[in-house]
Amino acid sequence: EPEVTQTPSHQVTQMGQEVILRCVPISNHLYFYWYRQILGQKVEFLVSFYNNEISEKSEIFDDQFSVERPDGSNFTLKIRSTKLEDSAMYFCASSPQGPSSLGYTFGSGTRLTVV
Amino acid sequence: AQSVAQPEDQVNVAEGNPLTVKCTYSVSGNPYLFWYVQYPNRGLQFLLKYITGDNLVKGSYGFEAEFNKSQTSFHLKKPSALVSDSALYFCAVRDIETDKLIFGTGTRLQVFP
Numbered sequence: 760e761p762e763v764t765q766t767p768s769h770q771v772t773q774m775g776q777e778v779i780l781r782c783v784p785i786s787n788h789l790y791f792y793w794y795r796q797i798l799g800q801k802v803e804f805l806v807s808f809y810n811n812e813i814s815e816k817s818e819i820f821d822d823q824f825s826v827e828r829p830d831g832s833n834f835t836l837k838i839r840s841t842k843l844e845d846s847a848m849y850f851c852a853s854s855p856q857g858p859s860s861l862g863y864t865f866g867s868g869t870r871l872t873v874v
Numbered sequence: 875a876q877s878v879a880q881p882e883d884q885v886n887v888a889e890g891n892p893l894t895v896k897c898t899y900s901v902s903g904n905p906y907l908f909w910y911v912q913y914p915n916r917g918l919q920f921l922l923k924y925i926t927g928d929n930l931v932k933g934s935y936g937f938e939a940e941f942n943k944s945q946t947s948f949h950l951k952k953p954s955a956l957v958s959d960s961a962l963y964f965c966a967v968r969d970i971e972t973d974k975l976i977f978g979t980g981t982r983l984q985v986f987p
Binding site for chain 2: 790792794800802803804807814815850863864866867868870
């Protein structure tokens with residue numbers, strides 16, 4: 760069964776450092792997403808991406824965040840200057856058709872710890 | 875705004891007993907409802923979804939959910955719980971206009987041997 764792959768599984772970074780979280784969506788999917796889950800809290804939407812541009816973003820997704828699909832297979836989330844409160848589990852997801860599709864596959868997540 | 879609520883932070887059940895994890899929703903229009911499970915240190919795994927059709931939806935690992943429009947509920951059920959079902963369960967609704975999933979706060983299911 761096709762999977763969404765996320766690397767690394769766990770990353771520790773110092774406050775103020777830049778971090779890039781990587782995702783390989785399912786190959787024939789066209790819509791990509793990032794969600795995050797702060798420890799013990801609910802899963803929150805960050806951003807959706809289609810046709811090489813952001814289609815929607817939440818209030819959480821401020822100027823410190825950016826997304827990119829650099830080579831047609833990877834989908835990355837960059838946090839420019841990490842803060843302690845960015846510590847969370849970050850999930851990538853992909854979908855074949857976006858709003859008209861009801862399928863949504865999540866990766867296993869990257870646990871980001873900012874110290 | 876669309877939302878889901880999971881009123882129980884934790885549900886405890888003995889192995890072999892039936893289990894129910896509750897979810898209620900608030901949407902405008904037809905709801906697209908989902909259940910996901912998260913095992914410790916793992917990602918979100920899809921269990922089942924309701925789009926239209928039969929109110930009783932069957933999913934992975936023997937789980938099912940019943941869509942009840944009058945009560946605006948979508949409770950997750952399993953006839954006989956296993957210790958291995960112990961995990962964090964999330965109900966979610968798909969916001970079709972904005973193309974995102976809105977999750978509930980999660981319910982921790984603990985199945986005791």
